[in-house]
Amino acid sequence: MKRTRFHDSRHTHATIMLEIGENSKVVSERLGHSNVSITLDKYSHVTQNIQDSSADNFSNALGKKSLEQ
Incomplete structure (x- = not known):
């Protein structure tokens, strides 16, 4: 190792x-x-x-299933 x-x-x-989507304020406090x-x-x-999660979230916000489809 x-x-x-x-x-x-x-x-x-x-x-x-x-x-994994944790709130940045929570991460900041943990550190x-x-x-x-x-x-x-x-x-x-x-x-x-x-990046992939962000693209999927934006796609979902537009009412589409995924940018890949």
Whole structure:
């Protein structure tokens, strides 16, 4: 197993929580940040899953099943 720093787990934790749709304010509080912008700027990453979910959510908002269909 690759050796990782504790700080790396914070990045992973924040990314996974945001990826599964957790509220960014909740993630920010879990990490102990005073401002949600710190969490979003420094600890979150736009993954392919987040991009796909965003596209599906927008498609659903327009009343379509999926952009892929």
